[in-house]
Amino acid sequence: MVARSFNRAERVSGQVKKVLSDLILKGISDPRLSRATITGVSMSKDLRIAKIYFAAHGGKDDQQDLAAGFESAKGFIKRELAKELGLRYMPDLKFFYDASFDYGAHIDRVLKTIRSDDGKHYPTPEEQ
Incomplete structure (x- = not known):
């Protein structure tokens, strides 16, 4: 190396x-x-x-x-x-x-929204 x-x-x-x-x-x-x-x-x-x-x-x-x-x-x-x-x-x-931290926080919010939407539309294996 x-x-x-x-x-x-x-x-x-x-x-x-x-x-x-x-x-x-x-x-x-x-x-x-x-x-x-x-x-x-x-x-x-x-x-x-x-x-x-x-x-x-x-x-x-x-x-x-x-x-x-x-x-x-x-x-x-x-x-x-x-x-x-x-x-x-x-x-x-x-x-x-440096806006990269703001962008990272934005991505985090989007992912949380996707996760919360995902839970509303698709039941977990325990719920089935």
């Missing part, structure tokens, strides 16, 4: 995600961001741009509130990341809402 080697952008992405997640838990005083979860970070190959993906505990309704919170805390986040990462250039941070 050959071990996959990670390139520098992938390693830095992982570090950014870890540091940013810790900041949300402990360091950022903006109450809007306490409802956020960092779901992924994607760095450009030259490490100049960090695309940060987040999900909201309140779902899509919190999306704009969280985006505004991240924009207002961007300077603080960049300073804290600079301290932790020690990069020559601090990447430009771009925040994006």
